[in-house]
Amino acid sequence: MATKKFMFVNRKAPYGTVYALESLEVVLIAAAFDQDISLAFIDDGVYQITKGQDTTGIGQKNFSNAYKALGDYDISKMYVEKESLEERGLTPDDLMNLVWEDEDDDYKEKSSIILVNREEMAAVMAEQEVTLSF
Amino acid sequence: MKYTIMINEGPYQHQSADSALQFTRALLEKGHEVFRVFFYHDGVNNGTRLSVPPGDDRLIQKEWSELAKEHELDLVICIAAAQRRGLMDADEAKRQGLDADNIIEGFRISGLGQLIEGGIQSDRTIVFGD
Amino acid sequence: MAMLHIVNKSPFEKVTFDSCLGHASAGDSILMIEDAAVGAIDGTVFADKLKAAMADKSVYVLVGDLTARGLSEDRLIDGVKAVDYAGFVDLTVDNEKTQSWL
Numbered sequence: 001m002a003t004k005k006f007m008f009v010n011r012k013a014p015y016g017t018v019y020a021l022e023s024l025e026v027v028l029i030a031a032a033f034d035q036d037i038s039l040a041f042i043d044d045g046v047y048q049i050t051k052g053q054d055t056t057g058i059g060q061k062n063f064s065n066a067y068k069a070l071g072d073y074d075i076s077k078m079y080v081e082k083e084s085l086e087e088r089g090l091t092p093d094d095l096m097n098l099v100w101e102d103e104d105d106d107y108k109e110k111s112s113i114i115l116v117n118r119e120e121m122a123a124v125m126a127e128q129e130v131t132l133s134f
Numbered sequence: 135m136k137y138t139i140m141i142n143e144g145p146y147q148h149q150s151a152d153s154a155l156q157f158t159r160a161l162l163e164k165g166h167e168v169f170r171v172f173f174y175h176d177g178v179n180n181g182t183r184l185s186v187p188p189g190d191d192r193l194i195q196k197e198w199s200e201l202a203k204e205h206e207l208d209l210v211i212c213i214a215a216a217q218r219r220g221l222m223d224a225d226e227a228k229r230q231g232l233d234a235d236n237i238i239e240g241f242r243i244s245g246l247g248q249l250i251e252g253g254i255q256s257d258r259t260i261v262f263g264d
Numbered sequence: 265m266a267m268l269h270i271v272n273k274s275p276f277e278k279v280t281f282d283s284c285l286g287h288a289s290a291g292d293s294i295l296m297i298e299d300a301a302v303g304a305i306d307g308t309v310f311a312d313k314l315k316a317a318m319a320d321k322s323v324y325v326l327v328g329d330l331t332a333r334g335l336s337e338d339r340l341i342d343g344v345k346a347v348d349y350a351g352f353v354d355l356t357v358d359n360e361k362t363q364s365w366l
Binding site: 157 | 356
């Protein structure tokens with residue numbers, strides 16, 4: 001089957017609605033189809049990958065560790081928008097350490113997080129072939 | 135042109151369920167091909183046969199069902215989203231040991247791979263949601 | 265390689281529309297549907313932002329959504345084009361890519 005550039009745009013915080021969790025489920029399936037996958041975290045979507053999430057007080061399963069597993073599925077392009085972080089008083093240090101292993105570079109562990117500004121994010125979006133928004 | 139439509143909200147709660155239906159009708163009227171309509175999140179509720187809105191209101195599920203029959207549309211409800219929300223076909227209900235099924239004629243239940251396949255096979259993938 | 269951006273949120277309630285404007289590229293088209301249609305009329309606190317975007321982008325509104333909310337076409341910002349569902353379909357044909365701002 002053909003390879004297309006798929007982008008998953010995440011704009012919502014986790015737990016308040018089910019979109020983040022069910023978006024992740026689509027991403028994992030898309031990975032099995034060997035597609036060229038990128039994730040975008042903009043606006044409240046950046047809260048999906050903050051570190052130290054603790055859901056014991058809300059009766060929901062903490063699914064944030066699933067983002068850490070994405071590297072094992074060859075998903076290595078997670079674009080995070082600087083402006084979205086700044087607007088929310090966050091810095092890259094507030095995010096989980098998301099990595100992938102580069103087969104072509106002696107399986108060296110590399111960060112999956114690509115920090116971009118709004119203009120760069122717009123350029124990445126413009127390159128996509130299929131954009132699924134959550 | 136070949137289209138896949140993704141619908142992420144249930145009927146009545148959000149207008150996107152209506153918009154998707156209107157858009158799909160317009161596509162067909164213009165002679166485009168609808169490769170697949172994929173229902174996700176609360177969108178799976180567009181496939182229940184147990185809705186009884188007031189008599190002067192539209193019955194969105196039935197409209198999809200009739201459109202599917204007329205144009206041989208492939209209406210797919212995501213199985214994972216459907217299981218969370220209690221949408222079952224006869225086979226799935228039996229497999230889960232449940233005493234009822236509730237999907238309307240013209241819909242089928244399948245996996246998320248159907249959405250990705252739709253995205254790959256279609257010229258355009260259009261998402262309706264909240 | 266133009267993109268059609270579909271927005272369905274009122275700019276008076278959510279930041280979605282602003283986010284769309286911030287990420288659309290020159291030559292792209294923006295279609296306002298559902299609650300977003302209320303952002304298409306002139307004289308609102310949002311109108312100047314939309315006018316600025318129209319310098320290098322085309323803006324459309326789904327007319328049924330506009331009139332359903334009690335707004336008539338004569339109140340549209342100059343240059344915003346009203347389309348019906350057939351026009352919506354044509355926009356998805358004319359633009360190679362589509363992004364819905366949910």
